[in-house]
Amino acid sequence: MAILNADLHCHSNVSDGTLSPEQLAARASANGVELWALTDHDEVGGQRRAMAAASALGLPYLTGTEISITFAGETVHIVGLGFDADDPQLKQGLAATRGGREARAREMAAGLAVVGVKDAFEGALRYVGNPELISRTHFARHLVETGVCNDTYEVFRRFLVEGKPGYVPHRWAKLGDAVRWISEAGGIAVVAHPGRYKFTPTEEYALFTEFVAHGGRGVEVVTGSHSAAEYLKYADLAQELGLLASRGSDFHAPGESRTDLGALPWLPGTLAPVWEALADRVIAPLDAATASS
Template sequence: MDSLALIDLHIHTSASDGTFSPQEIVSMAKGKGLKAVSITDHDTVDGNEEAIKAGIEIGLEVVPGVEISVEWEGRPVHILGYYIDVKNLILQSTLKNLIAFREERNPQIIKLLNSLGLNISYEEVKAIAGDGTAIGRPHFAQALVEKGYVKNGDAAFKKYLKRGGPAYVEKKRLTPHEGIQIIKNASGIPVLAHPYNVDGIKNKDLELFILQFKEMGIEGIEVYYPLHNSQQTLKLKNFAEKYGLYITGGTDFHGEQKPDIKLGSGFGALKIPYELIIKMKEKQEAKPR
């Protein structure tokens, strides 16, 4: 095995709120010399089939994935699912319902933006997202940029769309147990995404937080992440090893929505070794067919 082989297991495509298609992501990853990627779109698996097909054609390993939003103690937490069966009917039905809830929220965001004097229509947002794409806040942010109300997507979130912002609307989320079990039911491995991004989680709270999710069935931690500093990365790695959890990593790449984050390397220095997925692959291969 190539000890220098690198991967990126947290990538968003145009199937949710990324700006590149699954096929484009695979081509870009191959061009950067990555050995494996995972498509982890928000509450949808629609981009996986295209990515897997493209990966087979050019020789890039594609791990089928998803990122599901759950609510824990009133706060959003993200759960990554790896090696999922994207055709699992319960998974598909649940994700379809989550997308429907998201679509119910979107007109409310438009009303709030309009009440703030921002002339944005839902038709404009849908045009930005494109056909077949689950509309999310980044598409509203892009509309604000295109109208000249803010200079970039980050500014749109900070000023209007972030949680607690004047145009923020809560969306329907699963409980942690529901999200984890849906991934497991689809033969997947549930992984706790970027723990330090969870509102209010500090070093003193981290171990208890991880233990609570382990008791609910989480099997891994996203240790390598662009916003984790070296101390945080080491702390998460130690907890993963202490509690027998898989170690994973990814950039949370969105393309032009987050231009500072580069595919495969985050802010430029992130290196996620291929060896991290070996144990996950072994577990999946050992499952009865």
């Protein structure tokens, strides 16, 4: 089963994507995805819609979310897969993690105003499907649309990373809490796109050893923001630590994301895919139709 076009990381307009769960399901199916998960940031509000849309298309589905945590002063993302989306503890934890985003966004807008970018909060809100989840991505889209920058990558470089005028840090969930919420809801926790974090080798090793100690079981090896060298690096790490390997595009929007749904290289066959450990959690189209009725 290692050779499977699974895409287990993407975002809808329930968080910071631009497409609806239904549109994402259609895009995944059209692009040849054979197992799909919607992993909105700190939110499971789109899961029922994603499940129903996948069912209508004959697309097997895994529940998903991406939880923001803070580790060694850096924001890290933990993907949860195959959990009970109605689990009360998980939903409560995600709600608490979402809290504080509006205050942070208003601070970001204030910082941007100092350098001449006015009304950024109101502008960003125009791109938000879920006001509880306003984020840097929404500010980036506003600054591109208004001509301040040419693309979202330029926005982040000039305004929204540490040391720039629109950057405001946020204290997210704790690593142990995120892993526990996912695990106790019946799912598997996965470190998302580890190549993106600006950790020293010592800090990265500390992240993974603590993650494993808390019960974390997987790592994204093949993902839209990894280079070919990083595929190999994290494949080796997965084998060294006995972690399950995951695969996901991290797709957010057409024309904006580096990698489209279903367009990733294959997961190396020497690894243990996370979906094999979640075989009993995969929602087949008939199961989804029954659950949504």
